Amino acid sequence: MLIHPWDTSLDEAEWQTWIAEGHDFGQLTVNGPPGHPPVAVPTHFASDENQLLIHLARPNPVWTAIEDDPNILFTVLGDYAFIPGPWRAKAGTPPTDGVPTSYYTAVQFTCRAHIVDDPQAKAELLRRQLAHFQPDGDHAPVDVDQPPYGRMLPGIRGLRLEIIEARAKFKYDDHKPVEHRTGVADRLTARAQNLDVPAAHQQRRRLDRVGIWKS
Template sequence: MYIPPAFREEDPTLLHAVMREARLASLVTATPDGLLATPLPLFLDETEGEMGVLYGHVARANPQWKAAATGDAMAIFMGPDAYVSPSWYATKRETGKVVPTWNYVAVHAYGPAEFFDDAERLLQVVTRLTDLHESPRAEPWAVSDAPESFIRAQLRGIVGLRLPIVRLEGKRKMSQNRNAEDRAGVAEGLAASGREAERASAALIPRGGD
């Protein structure tokens, strides 16, 4: 990922937060026949390894888990993003020398993809993923709510993924390269948006200074 110095994010705590808040990631692997990618939910176990370990699962029918990988896999996590209109810049009124851009937060996690089909490990992964996304609900559903025989049959249709992270790249492009007046204009414009992601982006734009 191309990351100009102004947009580089290296704080592991912040990178992990972006990964936890992303509801869907993309797993990308390079193979002798080309790139393969699968959108899937992942959870981060920060207690394992130096940078943490990602877990998830793919369909057994998905050819990605069978294909021999060339090098490490990459998991892509996207945070808030927003189109930035030049009309929000104070510079537009002063010189007119402005163009549109896009603000966004992204994290790329690299590591060897390890696939497994042990039923007990799969059950643990499915249970943790389910609990993670069901916990905010008033009446959360649990894997144990379904008949055990049914769950065991479902597990035979998936393959588990373990990805120990060996490298993290983070990019937070939130108008840091603009002056204070331009940043304030972008923040105000995005804060008034009807899109949740754009309002979230407004809160990430640095204010003050120059």
């Protein structure tokens, strides 16, 4: 992932906060066998200190790839929007001379995968996931000897993804003039399609912290 100086995370807390705000769905990517493409799996995850917690169905083809090479990439993407060319035209030039771009936030984790097959360990992993996704506790106990989870545990395998490196990108034209960034954020808010409003929020938040970009 190319990260320009003006796109980089301002500190670790920035991307950690972004993940904690509910960006808990991503794509697991593992090297495929020689001559074959990588194996990619979209999935929810929960964070646990320096790990990402995941579980997948036992028949998933990703397991063979992980067993062959446990070094994986996990990507979380969000707050994205297409920015039309006229919105980015320089002052004093025709709007059609503006070049379009994409805004987005992405966090990529380089991880080492640890497969969890022990029933008790899988139950604990599920309990941690449910504590994140259903904090009200509105679910049956996750116990290896009780339904419904007990009889379902053999059908899944758990994954603990040990984070080796995290790289974050916040692509919101931070190197452009303040007036330009403010204007685009206003247009995104007015258009209000798909993730326009969250993208505008990220641009304004970064603008408040970065101000005038200085290389």
